[in-house]
Amino acid sequence: xxxxxxxxxxxxxxxxxxxxxxxxxxxxxxxxxxxxxxxxxxxxxxxxxxxxxxxxxxxxxxxxxxxxxxxxxxxxxxxxxxxxxxxxxxxxxxxxxxxxxxxxxxxxxxxxxxxxxxxxxxxxxxxxxxxxxxxxxxxxxxxxxxxxxxxxxxxxxxxxxxxxxxxxxxxxxxxxxxxxxxxxxxxxxxxxxxxxxxxxxxxxxxxxxxxxxxxxxxxxxxxxxxxxxxxxxxxxxxxxxxxxxxxxxxxxxxxxxxxxxxxxxxxxxxxxxxxxxxxxxxxxxxxxxxxxxxxxxxxxxxxxxxxxxxxxxxxxxxxxxxxxxxxxxxxxxxxxxxxxxxxxxxxxxxxxxxxxxxxxxxxxxxxxxxxxx
Amino acid sequence: xxxxxxxxxxxxxxxxxxxxxxxxxxxxxxxxxxxxxxxxxxxxxxxxxxxxxxxxxxxxxxxxxxxxxxxxxxxxxxxxxxxxxxxxxxxxxxxxxxxxxxxxxxxxxxxxxxxxxxxxxxxxxxxxxxxxxxxxxxxxxxxxxxxxxxxxxxxxxxxxxxxxxxxxxxxxxxxxxxxxxxxxxxxxxxxxxxxxxxxxxxxxxxxxxxxxx
Ligand SMILES: Nc1ncnc2c1ncn2[C@@H]1O[C@H](COP(=O)(O)OP(=O)(O)O)[C@@H](O)[C@H]1O
Ligand SMILES: [Mg+2]
Numbered sequence: 001x002x003x004x005x006x007x008x009x010x011x012x013x014x015x016x017x018x019x020x021x022x023x024x025x026x027x028x029x030x031x032x033x034x035x036x037x038x039x040x041x042x043x044x045x046x047x048x049x050x051x052x053x054x055x056x057x058x059x060x061x062x063x064x065x066x067x068x069x070x071x072x073x074x075x076x077x078x079x080x081x082x083x084x085x086x087x088x089x090x091x092x093x094x095x096x097x098x099x100x101x102x103x104x105x106x107x108x109x110x111x112x113x114x115x116x117x118x119x120x121x122x123x124x125x126x127x128x129x130x131x132x133x134x135x136x137x138x139x140x141x142x143x144x145x146x147x148x149x150x151x152x153x154x155x156x157x158x159x160x161x162x163x164x165x166x167x168x169x170x171x172x173x174x175x176x177x178x179x180x181x182x183x184x185x186x187x188x189x190x191x192x193x194x195x196x197x198x199x200x201x202x203x204x205x206x207x208x209x210x211x212x213x214x215x216x217x218x219x220x221x222x223x224x225x226x227x228x229x230x231x232x233x234x235x236x237x238x239x240x241x242x243x244x245x246x247x248x249x250x251x252x253x254x255x256x257x258x259x260x261x262x263x264x265x266x267x268x269x270x271x272x273x274x275x276x277x278x279x280x281x282x283x284x285x286x287x288x289x290x291x292x293x294x295x296x297x298x299x300x301x302x303x304x305x306x307x308x309x310x311x312x313x314x315x316x317x318x319x320x321x322x323x324x325x326x327x328x329x330x331x332x333x334x335x336x337x338x339x340x341x342x343x344x345x346x347x348x349x350x351x352x353x354x355x356x357x358x359x360x361x362x363x364x365x366x367x368x369x370x371x372x373x
Numbered sequence: 374x375x376x377x378x379x380x381x382x383x384x385x386x387x388x389x390x391x392x393x394x395x396x397x398x399x400x401x402x403x404x405x406x407x408x409x410x411x412x413x414x415x416x417x418x419x420x421x422x423x424x425x426x427x428x429x430x431x432x433x434x435x436x437x438x439x440x441x442x443x444x445x446x447x448x449x450x451x452x453x454x455x456x457x458x459x460x461x462x463x464x465x466x467x468x469x470x471x472x473x474x475x476x477x478x479x480x481x482x483x484x485x486x487x488x489x490x491x492x493x494x495x496x497x498x499x500x501x502x503x504x505x506x507x508x509x510x511x512x513x514x515x516x517x518x519x520x521x522x523x524x525x526x527x528x529x530x531x532x533x534x535x536x537x538x539x540x541x542x543x544x545x546x547x548x549x550x551x552x553x554x555x556x557x558x559x560x561x562x563x564x565x566x567x568x569x570x571x572x573x574x575x576x577x578x579x580x581x582x583x584x585x586x
Contacts, residue, residue: 049493075495086490089585090508100494133584149494 001027002048002157002189007057009043009213017043018054019213025157025206028187030179032200035210035236041193044210045159048191049075076100079150079158079188083165085142087134093119093145094130100153118148122178140171147179157189165196176202197237201225209233252322254358255342255351261286262296268307271296284341284349285313292319292341292349319343322350376553383554391543395562398539401457401532402525402566405464409472409521412465414514417476418502431474438470442528446535455536460529467528468521475517479510509585515578522570530563540566 002025009018017040025031033041046052047059050071059066066074079100087096094115095102101111116126122144134142143163150158164172180203183190194200200207201221208218217229225242228234234242260278262271264287275283275298285293294313306312319341340353384391416434420427437445446463453459483506491505530541543559546552 051489051493072495072497075493080490080493082486082490082493084484084486086484086486086493088487088490088505103495103500135584 001025001060001062002191003058003060004044004047005058005060007047007054007059009040009047009052010055017213021057021215023208023215023218025189025191027189029205030183030190030192030203031206031208032204033191033193033208033210034195034197034200035216037195039210040213041195041210042161045161045191045193048157048159049078049080076103076153077155077157079152079155081143081146081150081158081160081163083162085134085139085146085166087142087145087149089134091133092130093132093134093137096134096145097149097152099149100155104153106153114152118151121182122148138171139167140175143167143171143175144178147175151186151188155188157191159191161193162195163192164199165194172199179203197241201241209236250322251320251324251342251353255322255353256357257351259284259352261349262309263288264293264309266309268301268309268312271309272298272301275301282339284339284352285309286349290348292343292347295339295341317341320353321345380554380557384558387558391540391558391562394538394540394542394559395566397457397537398526398529398532398541398563398566401460401464401529401537401539402522402570404461405525405529406468406518406521408461408465409468410518413469413472414476416469417473417514418480418507420473420477421480421506422502427477431477434470434473437466442467443531443534446531450535457537459535460532460537460539463535464525464528468525471517471520471524472514475513476510479513480506482513483509512578512582512585515574515581519571519574519578522574523567526563526567526570530559 004021004023007018007021007023008016010016021044023044033044035041043052047054048061048066050066061069061074088099091099097115097118098111101114106114115130119126119129124141124144129137129141134145137145143166146163147160150160164175167175176199183203192203204221206218207221207224209216209224211232217224217233219227224233225237228237228242260280261284262274264285266274275281275296281298283296285296287293293310294315295317296309296313300314301312304312317340321344322342338355340355341349342351342353344350413434416430420430440448442463445466446459449459449463449466453462487505487509488501491501496504529537529539530544532539532541533545534541540559540563544556544563547555547557547559
């Protein structure tokens with residue numbers, strides 16, 4: 001855990017870049033520092049690995065005053081990714097990634113294993129890329145290397161200063177997705193600087209919004225979106241985001257958990273009888289282990305000669321995972337089937353979204369909102 | 374008999390003398406440059422690291438190069454006497470500026486974000502120097518070495534005036550005997566030496582640069 005207590009920073013030229021910063025970076029979370037250019041994000045980050053020293057206040061790392069920690073050792077146990085990527089152009093990808101393990105004098109074999117593991121983790125084949133030089137990689141690939149170089153020596157904390165802002169939008173989105181996926185595995189304390197609100201909302205556990213050297217608001221993305229403290233925050237978030245993202249319940253809340261389903265044990269006739277008796281035209285098909293096998297349509301069951309339920313089931317129906325963002329599936333459920341099966345990562349059926357119910361829910365939310373406004 | 378065949382015949386006949394003069398010439402240059410590298414690179418690094426002493430180091434080496442070569446060699450002769458060593462010391466002084474200056478510029482030119490990355494991952498000042506800054510300044514250093522080597526090959530031609538050998542011997546005796554053939558027999562290998570050094574070092578410089586760019 002990293003705690004900043006009443007931190008002030010005055011640069012040599014007399015400019016006060018940070019004013020009375022009180023802040024805690026929680027363990028294992030992505031903490032995003034965001035704010036307009038010049039608000040002090042980079043300065044705050046550089047305090048953490050002592051590339052800059054604060055003027056007064058106190059900075060504790062796991063309860064220990066940062067001034068008592070040797071800066072060289074401190075930096076070796078904090079990963080650092082900078083905006084301009086900063087790979088060493090005269091070193092191969094291998095040597096770049098191995099930089100900190102080498103400084104820490106790891107065994108050669110262990111370093112090699114680690115580099116391979118990291119390259120695989122970001123979908124770059126070790127055989128192809130280890131011997132290449134940074135100039136032989138695309139911007140997106142280079143920044144992946146920048147990220148795994150920071151991860152190499154298994155630091156507990158990783159500092160990332162606008163790591164993706166120089167990339168094209170597609171690579172940027174990819175790397176954001178990868179970071180979120182990676183973080184699920186590695187669970188590091190990440191301090192991430194950006195000026196892009198979409199990026200912050202997408203990746204953050206905690207957002208710290210700054211302006212002119214002080215903190216305006218901090219909280220989870222939902223908290224900030226739901227309760228912006230003032231006009232500055234509202235403006236920074238943007239009206240359209242406030243409009244759509246606020247308080248849409250997660251899929252887990254919207255779906256029906258104990259929806260009817262057809263077991264693959266049933267015969268075709270039993271299935272038809274069951275659907276008619278329950279007055280439903282579509283039902284998900286599951287095997288004995290609860291594995292999702294497709295959607296059975298009553299109409300199709302009556303019409304088709306196929307007697308095997310698995311063959312009969314429609315496999316092309318769109319499914320979603322519980323963790324999927326509701327907004328991203330708006331389009332899908334507006335144009336497709338009356339039901340959307342919700343499956344787990346192992347493709348087990350966990351529930352069903354009914355399009356009609358979903359639409360009702362959205363209308364309800366919309367009504368509430370316009371009522372308030 | 375045409376001049377070319379005359380020159381060819383002369384060079385063929387005196388082939389072993391010319392070869393040993395060329396070798397001597399090369400040795401003087403290599404020793405001079407070697408010493409300049411040994412002293413100049415550290416001076417360049419010091420200048421790049423300590424902003425305050427940079428002007429002092431750079432202007433001192435600059436002054437050395439501004440002294441006319443004959444005058445410098447004459448002065449050196451007063452202290453070191455006649456001979457090969459005096460010439461090597463002269464070449465050393467002459468090569469110092471391009472090497473110091475280019476090392477200095479090379480290190481200063483390293484992209485600040487790369488230096489920051491080095492510091493940020495926890496390199497000590499020394500590690501930063503030999504793992505990052507110095508390797509990245511090598512193309513500049515090679516450019517300096519290239520300039521220095523061409524100057525050194527030329528300056529070494531006046532070696533005989535202070536009792537050193539080298540191809541200058543052939544050229545100067547050609548002047549006093551008014552023999553065009555002898556002058557050319559000394560000048561052509563000297564020119565070839567300068568061109569070869571320029572080409573080889575230029576190639577190394579380019580190779581290093583390509584990788585880094
Ligand atoms: N070395 C410095 N000396 C003086 N002022 C600085 C220095 N570094 C940054 N600043 C100023 O401090 C403020 C915050 O800078 P920074 O933390 O880099 O902002 P950002 O939020 O864009 O990362 C800016 O106004 C900047 O001009
Ligand atoms: Mg910044």
